[in-house]
Amino acid sequence: MNPIIRFENVTKRFGALTVLDNFNFEVGRGEKVTLIGPSGSGKSTVLRILMTLEPFQEGHLELDGISYHEPNGHGPFKASEKHLHKIRCNVGMVFQSFNLFPHMTVLRNIVEAPVAVLKMKRDEAESRATELLRMVGLYDKKDHFPSQLSGGQQQRVAIARALAMRPRVLLFDEPTSALDPQLVGEVLGVIRDLAQEHDLTMLLVTHEMRFAREVSDRVCFFDKGRIVEQGDPELLFSNPQQPRTREFLSSILGEQAPARESLQRVP
Amino acid sequence: MMYGYAWDTTTPLTFAISILPILGIGLLVTLKAAAVGYAIALVLGLVLALLRRSRFKIISWTVAGFTEFVRDTPLLVQLFFLYYVLPDFGIVLPAFMTGALALGLQYSAYTSEVYRGGIDAIPRGQWEAATALNLTRLQTYRDIVVPQMVPRIVPSLGNYLVSMLKETPVLSVVTVLDMLGLANMIGERTFEYLVPLSMVGLIFLPMTIICSALIYAVERALPKSGIPLR
Ligand SMILES: Nc1ncnc2c1ncn2[C@@H]1O[C@H](COP(=O)(O)OP(=O)(O)OP(=O)(O)O)[C@@H](O)[C@H]1O
Ligand SMILES: [Mg+2]
Numbered sequence: 001m002n003p004i005i006r007f008e009n010v011t012k013r014f015g016a017l018t019v020l021d022n023f024n025f026e027v028g029r030g031e032k033v034t035l036i037g038p039s040g041s042g043k044s045t046v047l048r049i050l051m052t053l054e055p056f057q058e059g060h061l062e063l064d065g066i067s068y069h070e071p072n073g074h075g076p077f078k079a080s081e082k083h084l085h086k087i088r089c090n091v092g093m094v095f096q097s098f099n100l101f102p103h104m105t106v107l108r109n110i111v112e113a114p115v116a117v118l119k120m121k122r123d124e125a126e127s128r129a130t131e132l133l134r135m136v137g138l139y140d141k142k143d144h145f146p147s148q149l150s151g152g153q154q155q156r157v158a159i160a161r162a163l164a165m166r167p168r169v170l171l172f173d174e175p176t177s178a179l180d181p182q183l184v185g186e187v188l189g190v191i192r193d194l195a196q197e198h199d200l201t202m203l204l205v206t207h208e209m210r211f212a213r214e215v216s217d218r219v220c221f222f223d224k225g226r227i228v229e230q231g232d233p234e235l236l237f238s239n240p241q242q243p244r245t246r247e248f249l250s251s252i253l254g255e256q257a258p259a260r261e262s263l264q265r266v267p
Numbered sequence: 268m269m270y271g272y273a274w275d276t277t278t279p280l281t282f283a284i285s286i287l288p289i290l291g292i293g294l295l296v297t298l299k300a301a302a303v304g305y306a307i308a309l310v311l312g313l314v315l316a317l318l319r320r321s322r323f324k325i326i327s328w329t330v331a332g333f334t335e336f337v338r339d340t341p342l343l344v345q346l347f348f349l350y351y352v353l354p355d356f357g358i359v360l361p362a363f364m365t366g367a368l369a370l371g372l373q374y375s376a377y378t379s380e381v382y383r384g385g386i387d388a389i390p391r392g393q394w395e396a397a398t399a400l401n402l403t404r405l406q407t408y409r410d411i412v413v414p415q416m417v418p419r420i421v422p423s424l425g426n427y428l429v430s431m432l433k434e435t436p437v438l439s440v441v442t443v444l445d446m447l448g449l450a451n452m453i454g455e456r457t458f459e460y461l462v463p464l465s466m467v468g469l470i471f472l473p474m475t476i477i478c479s480a481l482i483y484a485v486e487r488a489l490p491k492s493g494i495p496l497r
Pocket of ligand 2: 043045173
């Protein structure tokens with residue numbers, strides 16, 4: 001089957017700094033892939049390019065059969081706003097800092113885009129939002145404002161908000177890095193449930209190695225804009241082949257060695 | 268005698284009362300000039316603020332240069348410029364419109380900075396979330412940016428309304444018969460300046476106070492739920 005995401009010799013530069021150099025990467029439909037790697041290696045950049053938050057300079061990228069560049073496209077994205085709109089219909093993103101809209105209630109946050117973008121009827125969007133809020137365990141907070149919620153709760157709302165757009169691909173950029181340790185578990189719990197969804201393709205950047213091992217079909221170790229090593233999580237974590245991977249894993253697992261409560265499941 | 272009202276200079280009090288209707292006519296001109304000027308400032312300021320965010324450097328730099336220039340030169344100079352130079356280019360406006368335009372132009376430079384600050388106060392993450400949710404630029408402004416921006420900028424915009432109101436008397440130098448213009452004329456004819464000029468000051472005082480109070484009331488009435496006001 002065709003991969004849903006295909007990077008082909010993609011080069012991304014920030015001025016003189018080349019972050020991705022002839023980058024090749026594929027993700028299959030429904031696959032759950034985790035990106036790990038040291039800071040500055042380009043993990044977020046990969047997700048941000050997919051979300052059309054960053055343009056890239058060279059190469060070819062496709063998501064669900066749609067190319068990111070239009071044949072005669074202009075501007076930094078080499079595509080019209082209309083074309084970018086079409087790409088974004090298939091992909092959603094969950095950010096490290098949640099990015100909820102502070103002036104809207106939890107329910108409005110979730111309903112906003114389906115009504116504005118998908119032209120869904122408000123009551124239909126609301127009943128769907130209600131369903132999603134139940135799923136993330138926050139139905140009772142539907143009329144609260146984001147500032148009245150904990151970080152973990154805000155991130156769960158952000159996940160519900162992304163899901164309300166029914167994306168085929170969901171990107172997570174360090175969804176638990178901004179959270180207090182005791183709140184990490186509730187968010188991972190929601191993501192773990194999502195990973196059961198057969199049709200949803202997930203691309204996750206995280207430093208939670210045990211979680212990565214548990215939910216992903218494949219783990220990719222990133223360094224300096226390249227995938228140094230990738231494969232089955234069990235194998236990669238237990239028997240890394242490359243010295244850089246070993247070095248990275250031992251440094252990060254050394255930190256995480258004391259068993260984290262965070263992996264306990266939320267009820 | 269002016270606009271059919273005669274003055275009575277017997278005592279300062281009778282003089283003051285007798286010129287009140289004349290000053291009232293001037294007051295209407297003053298209010299009209301402030302209203303037109305403010306409307307121009309609100310709309311043009313927004314346009315300038317949005318243009319300044321343009322992806323095209325030529326546009327954003329031109330706009331930046333323009334606002335900086337307008338902010339850094341005196342209103343009176345701009346007013347003279349519009350009044351005496353525009354006709355050379357075939358643009359002849361009535362004195363009142365020229366005055367209101369000058370006020371609006373000057374204050375649009377100020378309000379554009381207010382709008383800009385309001386837009387910049389929206390964290391980048393929210394723009395990105397809006398993009399990730401596939402909202403269009405217009406929808407992002409309408410549903411995300413403006414509702415958060417308005418409560419933050421109303422106080423500054425209101426302050427500019429009050430200061431613009433207080434600056435309208437400069438229009439009298441280009442023959443606009445606002446309150447000050449009329450008071451001045453009464454002075455020229457009666458050789459009595461103290462009473463008419465004091466009256467102008469006395470009328471301005473409650474006006475600016477009422478204006479400030481109104482703005483405060485609007486500020487209080489705006490929904491603030493969930494919006495961090497910095
Ligand atoms: N807007 C930008 N302008 C210039 N350089 C940038 C920009 N965004 C990212 N970079 C640079 O690109 C490189 C890759 O950044 P990226 O955010 O993708 O790394 P990362 O792997 O996500 O790191 P982290 O784990 O710290 O989040 C870094 O060197 C970073 O400094
Ligand atoms: Mg990152």
